[in-house]
Amino acid sequence: MADKIEKTSDxxxxxxxxxxxxxLIKQRAEExxxxxxxxxxxxxxxxxxxxKYRDPEFEDKVIMARAEELNELGKKEEKLGIKFKDKKSx
Amino acid sequence: MSLENIDPxxxxxxxxxxxxxxxxxIRMDEENEKAVIxxxxxxxxxxxxxxxxxxxxxxxxxxxxxxxxxxxx
Amino acid sequence: MTDDLTEIADKVIETDxxxxxxxxxxxxxxxxxxxxxxxxxLIEKAHIDRSGSAGQGIDHYEGFFTRDGTTTLENVSxxxxxxxxxxxxxxxxxxxxxxxxxxxxxxxxxEKLGVPMRWDDGEPxxxxxxxxxxxxxxTGLRVHWTNxxxxxxxxxxxxxxxxxxxxxxxxxxTTDGKVVGATAVNIRTGEFIVIKAKATLIATGKLMRLYxxxxxxxxxxxxxxxxxxxxxxxxxxxxxxxxxxxxxxxxINAWTFRxxxxxxxxxxxxxxxxxxxxxxxxxDGEEIINxxxxxxxxxxxxxxxxxxxxxxxxxxxxxxxxxxxxADERMLSFKVAEERGFNPKTHRYExxxxxxxxxxxxxxxxxxxxxxVLRGNEPIEGLYxxxxxxxxxxxxxxxxxxxGLLLAEDLPEIxxxxxxxxxxxxxxxxxxxxxxxxxxxxxxxxPLELESAIRDICERYVxxxxxxxxxxxGLRRLGSLKDWLGKLSAESPHHITGYLECRNLLDLAEVHxxxxxxxxxxxxxxxxxxxxxxxxxxxGKFFSQRIENGKEIIELREPIPLKPEYLKDAxxxxxxxxxxxxxx
Numbered sequence: 001m002a003d004k005i006e007k008t009s010d011x012x013x014x015x016x017x018x019x020x021x022x023x024l025i026k027q028r029a030e031e032x033x034x035x036x037x038x039x040x041x042x043x044x045x046x047x048x049x050x051x052k053y054r055d056p057e058f059e060d061k062v063i064m065a066r067a068e069e070l071n072e073l074g075k076k077e078e079k080l081g082i083k084f085k086d087k088k089s090x
Numbered sequence: 091m092s093l094e095n096i097d098p099x100x101x102x103x104x105x106x107x108x109x110x111x112x113x114x115x116i117r118m119d120e121e122n123e124k125a126v127i128x129x130x131x132x133x134x135x136x137x138x139x140x141x142x143x144x145x146x147x148x149x150x151x152x153x154x155x156x157x158x159x160x161x162x163x
Numbered sequence: 164m165t166d167d168l169t170e171i172a173d174k175v176i177e178t179d180x181x182x183x184x185x186x187x188x189x190x191x192x193x194x195x196x197x198x199x200x201x202x203x204x205l206i207e208k209a210h211i212d213r214s215g216s217a218g219q220g221i222d223h224y225e226g227f228f229t230r231d232g233t234t235t236l237e238n239v240s241x242x243x244x245x246x247x248x249x250x251x252x253x254x255x256x257x258x259x260x261x262x263x264x265x266x267x268x269x270x271x272x273x274e275k276l277g278v279p280m281r282w283d284d285g286e287p288x289x290x291x292x293x294x295x296x297x298x299x300x301x302t303g304l305r306v307h308w309t310n311x312x313x314x315x316x317x318x319x320x321x322x323x324x325x326x327x328x329x330x331x332x333x334x335x336x337t338t339d340g341k342v343v344g345a346t347a348v349n350i351r352t353g354e355f356i357v358i359k360a361k362a363t364l365i366a367t368g369k370l371m372r373l374y375x376x377x378x379x380x381x382x383x384x385x386x387x388x389x390x391x392x393x394x395x396x397x398x399x400x401x402x403x404x405x406x407x408x409x410x411x412x413x414x415i416n417a418w419t420f421r422x423x424x425x426x427x428x429x430x431x432x433x434x435x436x437x438x439x440x441x442x443x444x445x446x447d448g449e450e451i452i453n454x455x456x457x458x459x460x461x462x463x464x465x466x467x468x469x470x471x472x473x474x475x476x477x478x479x480x481x482x483x484x485x486x487x488x489x490a491d492e493r494m495l496s497f498k499v500a501e502e503r504g505f506n507p508k509t510h511r512y513e514x515x516x517x518x519x520x521x522x523x524x525x526x527x528x529x530x531x532x533x534x535x536v537l538r539g540n541e542p543i544e545g546l547y548x549x550x551x552x553x554x555x556x557x558x559x560x561x562x563x564x565x566x567g568l569l570l571a572e573d574l575p576e577i578x579x580x581x582x583x584x585x586x587x588x589x590x591x592x593x594x595x596x597x598x599x600x601x602x603x604x605x606x607x608x609x610p611l612e613l614e615s616a617i618r619d620i621c622e623r624y625v626x627x628x629x630x631x632x633x634x635x636x637g638l639r640r641l642g643s644l645k646d647w648l649g650k651l652s653a654e655s656p657h658h659i660t661g662y663l664e665c666r667n668l669l670d671l672a673e674v675h676x677x678x679x680x681x682x683x684x685x686x687x688x689x690x691x692x693x694x695x696x697x698x699x700x701x702x703g704k705f706f707s708q709r710i711e712n713g714k715e716i717i718e719l720r721e722p723i724p725l726k727p728e729y730l731k732d733a734x735x736x737x738x739x740x741x742x743x744x745x746x747x
Binding site for chain 2: 029030033034035036037038
């Protein structure tokens with residue numbers, strides 16, 4: 001990331017962007033004449049279907065990949081004399 | 091002040107925001123049955139009123155914050 | 164006697180159960196106690212529909228244990244996740260044990276109250292946990308609880324309990340050492356209320372407001388706390404302390420990462436993010452392991468701070484999960500981020516520096532496993548506490564809900580043979596005088612000014628790096644603030660809230676500083692510059708503080724161990740686990 005983005009912030013704050021889920025919540029609230037809070041549950045329920053929450057195989061894969069990265073990082077820090085305390089690790 | 095305006099045209103007088111506000115900033119104007127900002131200084135900009143308003147009548151402002159220091163990418 | 168009372172009070176209520184605080188815990192307790200046939204009165208400083216730390220919604224519910232060997236009954240009862248390794252323990256191990264034992268019953272109870280525990284497809288979603296052999300630990304649920312408070316509010320209204328919104332407790336009423344109810348004031352009308360109760364329950368959230376929140380205008384924007392600012396004044400702690408109950412571990416306040424600038428409050432799911440944690444960076448882009456306080460101090464000395472969270476490694480799927488977490492807890496984070504042009508796909512979140520936050524998990528009101536508030540080793544009759552404000556692991560939404568439900572289940576039996584409470588009129592008169600005094604003060608000091616002064620003392624003279632001299636100077640300055648209380652003015656009943664909160668904060672700041680003076684060691688994230696080593700004799704021990712006959716008492720205590728029957732249960736479970744392990 002560091003090489004992709006310059007170490008200045010202003011530029012990035014000019015970019016307009018929208019959260020897709022927020023847009024959907026606002027749309028539903030508008031259509032139904034209800035509050036954002038009331039609109040959210042139905043929209044969230046639909047939105048979660050587009051996310052791989054119920055795909056344990058996929059989840060395990062990404063979790064394992066990230067855990068490996070963290071383990072490597074932990075070893076690197078330990079070599080530097082930094083105590084990495086994750087006492088619950090098996 | 092963070093809750094800057096309650097649009098009297100959009101406000102339908104339902105009073106939900108009066109209950110949503112945990113610090114008692116908003117009250118009902120008995121005469122015209124619209125929500126009004128009674129104690130603006132106490133607003134903590136939690137946005138609950140905006141989140142619960144069915145008519146999008148609440149405007150919680152970002153403008154009056156001091157400049158914020160945000161992370162660079 | 165009631166005749167006299169009605170002359171002093173605008174309203175007198177007689178009830179079986181008085182619940183002070185209508186957050187998740189309070190609402191659960193009230194609905195259940197009412198279902199169990201008791202007469203119940205709930206007082207809430209705000210309005211039950213959006214009050215408490217869950218007002219903004221909740222995205223995760225922790226509190227189950229699993230049999231995978233990582234969260235057995237034995238180790239959850241023994242250790243606090245963060246502090247355990249530093250030798251700071253829960254003051255009473257039995258509380259946590261009791262909570263964990265009934266989680267699936269609580270799951271059902273919450274569903275009965277209309278709380279969505281399962282997702283749309285009829286199944287709960289268990290949060291996969293990183294680190295621990297990356298197996299699916301069934302300890303926490305991802306929940307879509309944007310509207311948990313309106314849902315519980317509805318359940319309470321349906322139960323038929325007496326609800327007094329916008330009503331703040333002034334003090335507890337005591338007779339012969341028993342708690343017999345409380346006095347309260349309606350902050351809209353100024354109505355002075357006396358509530359006579361057989362059991363008084365306290366669940367008013369955790370104390371946060373002795374320190375500044377993560378915002379450039381800490382004296383004003385109290386919402387920049389992670390938790391509900393209205394509940395974070397520690398009202399319950401102060402009520403218990405003044406009524407003679409013990410507060411424990413008031414020197415140990417937490418230091419955990421918070422995100423600066425209010426960019427999100429949805430922290431629970433956010434940081435673990437369904438098993439794919441964010442990356443932590445130093446200011447110059449070096450990835451590091453999420454540091455503890457000691458490591459953070461090193462980083463600070465090396466010039467590596469601030470620290471940031473980054474999400475650039477996230478897949479589209481993970482980014483969508485973040486969005487769902489936003490929607491579930493503090494939805495208006497979307498608006499804040501968009502208006503500031505802050506895009507999590509391209510930006511990093513700055514984290515707070517090394518400064519103290521609230522008192523929770525191991526700190527707060529001293530209770531036993533039946534949620535009775537303790538005075539020394541003995542429970543105070545008629546007084547109960549649970550939720551974030553009590554010490555012993557009833558924290559978080561799971562702790563609050565479970566504490567409330569369990570206690571409400573026990574109450575009918577407890578109250579069965581109890582006598583009618585007797586009230587001491589002179590106490591009532593005194594409370595009335597205290598609460599309504601600022602209405603008569605003209606051109607006085609604004610409560611916010613006093614609160615800022617209290618927080619300034621804690622920030623400057625206690626803070627992260629403590630020493631005897633600073634603590635004593637802080638205590639001296641705090642003493643000089645006490646006169647201010649009488650100078651506070653309230654233009655209308657609305658302003659009484661701020662005044663009563665200051666009264667509570669003043670007492671609690673004193674308790675906090677005195678506890679810090681007593682703990683002469685450095686342990687975990689508790690730093691004493693003048694005592695930089697761990698004092699081995701203090702392992703697992705804690706201070707308790709109370710008032711007895713007008714005198715302040717501070718005692719060093721050891722945690723109450725697991726009861727023999729609980730221990731037996733835990734051992735049996737461990738053996739079962741080992742057998743299962745051997746078989747596999």
